[in-house]
Amino acid sequence: MSSSTAALPDGPRRISRETLVKWAPLLVLVVLVLLFPLFEWLEDFRDGKDHIYLLDSRFLSIRNFARIAISASPALMVAIGVTFIILMGSIDLSMEGTVSVCAVMFALMFIGMGGTLASWAFLAIPGALVVGAVMGFINGLVHVKLKIPSFMASLAMGFVGTGFALLLTGGDRIRVEDEAFRSLLTVRWFNFPVMCYVALLGLLVAWFIQSRTTLGRNFYAVGGGEELAKASGLNVNRVRIMGFTLAGVFFAMGALLAVGRIGIAETATGNGFMFVSITAVVVGGTALWGGIGGVWNTLIGVLIVNVINNGMVVIGLPNWVQDGTLGLLVIAAVVLSTDRRSVSFVK
Amino acid sequence: MYELQQIDKHFPGVHALKSIDFKIGRGEIVGLVGENGAGKSTLMKVIYGAYQPDGGTVSIDGTTVRFQNPRQAMDHGIGMVFQEQSLITNLTVAENIFLGFEQQFVRWGVIDWKALTAAARAQLAKVKLDIDPSIVTAQLSFAQRQLVELAKVLTLEERVDGDLVILLDEPTSVLAREEVELLFQLVRDLTSRASFIFVSHRMDEVLELSDRIYVMKDGEVVDVVAQADAQVETIQHKMVGRDIDKEYYREQKQQDYERTNPLVSFRNVSHAGSFQDISFDLHAGEVLCLVGTEGSGREAILRTVFGLDTPTSGTVQIKGETITHFNAQSGVARGIGYVPRERKVEGIVSGMSVYENMTISQMGNYATGGILKIGEERALARAWIEKLGIKTPNEHKDCAGLSGGNQQKVVLAKWRSGGSDIILLDHPTRGLDIGAKEDVYEMVRGMCADGVGIILVADTLEEAIGLSHSIIVLKDGQFQQRFEGMPGDKPTLFDLVHHMI
Amino acid sequence: MTLETLKPHFPWITLLVLVVLVGALNPSFFDPGALMLLMADIVPLFIMAMGMTFAIYIGGIDLSVQQLANVVTVVATVYLANFGIGVAVIAILIGFLFGAISGYVTTRLFVPSFVSTLAMGFVALSMAKWLSDQRALSMDATLRNDSFGWMFDTTAGFPNELIIALILLALAWFLQTRTTFGRSLKAVGAGELAAVASGLNVDKVKIIAFAISGAFAAIAGLMFSVKLSGGDANLANGFLLLAIVAVLVGGTPLTGGVGGVVNTAIGTLIVMVIRAAMVYLEVDATQQQMVFGIVLIAAIALTIDRSKLRGIVK
The missing domain is CATH 3.40.50.300 (P-loop containing nucleotide triphosphate hydrolases)
Incomplete structure (x- = not known):
């Protein structure tokens, strides 16, 4: 019996499908990276300018890559947070509110405690992470204890968060001008600002959690078969609440990088993160139904989204195209990752 | 060793288990057979702790125990290998084996994958499955998954002092013949480690593997047979032996029907994964009954007639018209x-x-x-x-x-x-009290008299025999036998069971 | 009287209690003229919420309504000069079409409605930014008054806005209770599987429900645009939360099947009274969103039918 390698009834098809879903995001990213220079080349060719494909590309330059990395860093943190939730088959739409609250709380604490990293104000950084954790924890409690579907619980919590941030700021912008903190953006190592390395570190931590901790593996168990996981004695509710808490921490990381990037904390700091992060996660190949994907997929997804946004600007497309493109992209990604035979109906 | 005494279990309106006595000795393999609804699954749930009995005692080595949930039963060495695949397919084999018990491999918050994999390999060795525990479960065949489930249950050995009782619920339903042989050999070998309760609707397999067989009917154990004395036919008689009341099924009102112009006509119709090569005609005034065990393809045929499923091959005609687009709207429109x-x-x-x-x-x-x-x-x-x-x-x-x-x-x-004028009845009397059932039977006769053709999947075999003009017996999606069932010339329960299992 | 039998009466009891409370605090709340103005003010939100009711009634959600209203404010402003009052037809068509596409993506492509509508919302946003060139546009005063000035007149002492709202409510109510579509909607919302087994074209019903939601969002956007005499890609931001709140506190649960547009009318009035109370109690405007977010959570928790979620809440 051990030697019997009877394949699944529909073995070959499933494998090809899996392979496709697994590698499609990376392929898309590579194609995009080659595509934008092609447009540049075409344009210069039309204008009769000298242009060697790829080599003379403005898109394909270290400077532009740094630009992409800067814009991708906060989004990556937020997207990693929501990745854990989506892995469980749930969704978290609270990120805009959570990011705003964390950003504002951070700025208030930072300035309140001295306004420079060289003072006690550095405590504002762990402080902000705790704020994120608390918001995520409440979010998880509302979802699990009140038995409200996560998309709605988190959407409502997001509104509460944005409202709370507005309450804190009264609509004002809070400037964080400490040079040490702003070195996240201003200091560059190997052409890339510090914040990119911070984001990379965050990614590695997330990868560690995903692959090396019980919690991380339990996300996959819950997403792969909640009932079965329960039957095996897993405390699914606890896993869910911890998942939302963890997501909150990563949202706070995103908030810190976002503040570091522009030097301002305000109610609007979180704006736009919801759609970008959800898009990035599903485009990266993490299935909305849970159980498949992970933080590396999210890295690819975030890069795809940011490469598209950046590339469109480089080749001179108006920026209004971006929102619509992402909208269509997310639909396409969900459709591609859905095994239609296994879904009866959706609402 | 493990013993149930006078176990009772009631559900609203149903006396599901009636004073069941059951015991299993160390290293024994006990078979459990019975029709659908005989109480097998309720009994199993009592054994592995999903249900708590209303009366009677459960004891292990003479000590009375009471389980509030399956986890407690597991702590006493009772494990269940589920009929439905209970492995989470996106996890690795090793993770599945130790799901919920990973803590033993965690050092300072970090999973020690090496230790986990090694431990999983040791468990797999018990079931003689030589696969890499770190591959994803989805890549395994169903037979391999079955063994992994067994290996998962066998982890109880390390966790529990004392003897193991392992329930196998229809473990062979997804296996090929030679895989079944290997599984049986393995179970026999494993009796040095555990006792087994084997539940299957494949009578020959139960006879082959079990040392003793409990036969259940209507929530009672009607017989316990030792392997040496067991005969398929006597057991089957005990499973079904009931008298049929002609009055009850309104047989006096059963009319003959015209065998022309079929309402529904199936010609070699198949639906991948549920039924193959099925042909029949349904006429006005006829009750055609599809008989078979759960999963034999009965419901899928009904759904195909209605238009909810599209067959993969064959021809379906409704009132002489060949159907090309299957959807429920046009099904309804065709009556x-x-x-x-x-x-x-x-x-x-x-x-x-x-x-x-x-x-x-x-x-x-x-x-x-x-x-x-x-x-x-x-x-x-x-x-x-x-x-x-x-x-x-x-x-x-x-x-x-x-x-x-x-x-x-x-x-x-x-x-x-x-x-x-084509009515598909899927367990129309399920959960109804007797008076309401009789009302349904009355309506069936009334509809036939009005020229309606009925395809029936009955709740019990008696009902199938009592109501139908024609019976088609299915097994694993395959046509087995057709019976005509005019009053006075109806097939017996035994005739049907014989072809079902 | 158990909690379950009382449940359908919660919304109007809540409304009554709130009205009495606010009236006790501030008797001038009952001044007919002021009350009428308050109600007229909330008409665009009500219309949007009424459309959203259809999406929620079948157990879905429409997160695109705010963006649809945005794009319509732009379309109305840009094309008012070309089409006059005919711009209303274009607006409604746009809303209907966007909604229908969301519905198609949800039912036929198996994308959950919160994702499909969110995504279509961004497509709408793209369109709004493109048409408006990302600027705030304003309508030509004369053109606006010629075509839509009547909206802000009064008939027999009633603001025309309110009359429009009542007519639309009557239409939606008729659609919901007296037509085959409305009945199908109820069947899909209350028991989708039974609706399938009865041979209803469930996909079609759902697509139309989303299309209606889109069309009503467009009407809301149009009225809002005319009211503010302009359009821009962010004009209607802030509507989404209140629209969802209005539907849910009105008693149409997230799980669908019960409630309806009349409930949403009550829900919108509740929103209005809460707002009025906050103004009177001098609660800072910045706190409103938080308050409504919490009201939303409470409303969902109280109305949702957990038996329909089949044990698993994702």
Whole structure:
């Protein structure tokens, strides 16, 4: 019996499908990276300018890559947070509110405690992470204890968060001008600002959690078969609440990088993160139904989204195209990752 | 070693287990057989702690125990290998084996994958499965998954002091013949480590593997047979032995039917994964019964006739017209009515009134330009409430508040009032009390007299025999045998069971 | 009287209690003229919420309504000069079409409605930014008054806005209770599987429900645009939360099947009274969103039918 390698009834098809879903995001990213220079080349060719494909590309330059990395860093943190939730088959739409609250709380604490990293104000950084954790924890409690579907619980919590941030700021912008903190953006190592390395570190931590901790593996168990996981004695509710808490921490990381990037904390700091992060996660190949994907997929997804946004600007497309493109992209990604035979109906 | 004494279990309206005595010795393999609804699965749930008995005692080595949940039963060495695949397919084999018990491999918050994999390999060795524990479960064959489930249960060995009792629920249903052989050999080898309770509807396999066999019927153990004395036929007789009351099934009202112009005609119809190469004709006034065990393809055939499933090959004709596009709308338009098994979920719309439920499939008849003529709907509902004797204060009553029998009448009224003349009945009497069942039988005869053709998947074999003109026995999606069943010349229960299992 | 039998009456009891409370605090709340103005003010939100009711009634959600209203404010402003009052037809068509596409993506492509509508919302946003060139546009005063000035007149002492709202409510109510479509909607919302087993074209019903939601969002956007005499890609931001709140506190639960547009009318009035109370109690405007977010959570928790979620809440 051990030697019997009877394949699944529909073995070959499933494998090809899996392979496709697994590698499609990376392929898309590579194609995009080659595509934008092609447009540049075409344009210069039309204008009769000298242009060697790829080599003379403005898109394909270290400077532009740094630009992409800067814009991708906060989004990556937020997207990693929501990745854990989506892995469980749930969704978290609270990120805009959570990011705003964390950003504002951070700025208030930072300035309140001295306004420079060289003072006690550095405590504002762990402080902000705790704020994120608390918001995520409440979010998880509302979802699990009140038995409200996560998309709605988190959407409502997001509104509460944005409202709370507005309450804190009264609509004002809070400037964080400490040079040490702003070195996240201003200091560059190997052409890339510090914040990119911070984001990379965050990614590695997330990868560690995903692959090396019980919690991380339990996300996959819950997403792969909640009932079965329960039957095996897993405390699914606890896993869910911890998942939302963890997501909150990563949202706070995103908030810190976002503040570091522009030097301002305000109610609007979180704006736009919801759609970008959800898009990035599903485009990266993490299935909305849970159980498949992970933080590396999210890295690819975030890069795809940011490469598209950046590339469109480089080749001179108006920026209004971006929102619509992402909208269509997310639909396409969900459709591609859905095994239609296994879904009866959706609402 | 493990013993049940006079175990009772009641559910609302059902006495599911009646004073069951059951015991299993160390290293023994005990078979458990019975028809659907005989109480096998309730008994198993009591054994592995999912249900708590209302009466009687459970004891292990003479000590009385009581399990609040499966986890507690596991702590006493009782494990269950589920019929449905209970492995999470996106996890690795090793993770599945230790799901919920990973803590032993965690050092300072970090999973020690090496230790986990090594431990999993040791478990797999017990079931002689030589695969890499770190591959994803989805890549395994069903046979391999079955063994992994067994390996998962065998982790109890390390966790529990004392003996193991392992329940195997239909472990062979997804296996090929040679895989079954290997599994049986393995189970026999493992009796040095554990006792097994083996539940299967494949009688020959139960006889082959078990040392003793418990035969259940109507919530009771009717016999315990040692392997040496066991014979398939005597056991089957004990499983079904009941008398059939002709009056009950209204056999005196059973009329012959015209064998021309079939309403529904299947020619070599297959649906991948559920049934293969099925052919039959259904005529006006005929009750055609599909008989088989759970998963034999009965429901899938009904769904195909109605249009919810599209067959992968073969020809389906409804009233002489070959169907090319399968969907429920055109099924209804051709006069097909479907009475699903899950009455509360698929039959009636809870939250809608009696009259709304009756016209839901035929709103076009009660509307002009999309605007409903509610007065006419209500008049129709009142007429059918009277005709079928539906017990409801009025036609505005929410259907969810009616009794099961009256809900079923509403569903039938929906199709009959719309003029459907092909009616598909899926367990139409499930969960109904006796009076309500008789009402349904009466309606079946009434519909036949009106020239309706009925395809029936009955709740019990007696019902199938009592009601039908023709019976088709299915097994694993394959046609087995056809019986004609005019009054006075009906097949016996044994005839059917013989072909079913 | 158990909690379950009382549940359908919660919304109007809540409304009554709130009105009495606010009236006790501030008797001038009952001044007919002021009350009428308050109500007229909330008409665009009400219309949007009424459309959203259809999406929620079948157990879905429409997160695109705010963006649809945005794009319509732009379309109305840009094309008012070309089409005059005919711009209303274009607006409604746009809303209907966007909604229908969301519905198609949800039912036929198996994308959950919160994702499909969110995504279509961004497509709408793209369109709004493109048409408006990302600027705030304003309408030509004369053109606006010629074509839509009547909206802000009064008839027999009633603001025309309110009359429009009542007519639309009557239409939606008729659609919901007296037509085959409305009945199908109820069947899909209350028991989708039974609707399938009865041979209803469930996909079509759902697509139309989303299309209606889109069309009503467009009407809301149009009225809002005319009211503010302009359009821009962010004009209607802030509507989404209140629209969802209005539907849910009105008693149409997230799980669908019960409630309806009349409930949403009550829900919108509740929103209005809460707002009025906050103004009177001098609660800072910045706190409103938080308050409504919490009201939303409470409303969902109280109304949702957990038996329909089949044990698993994702």
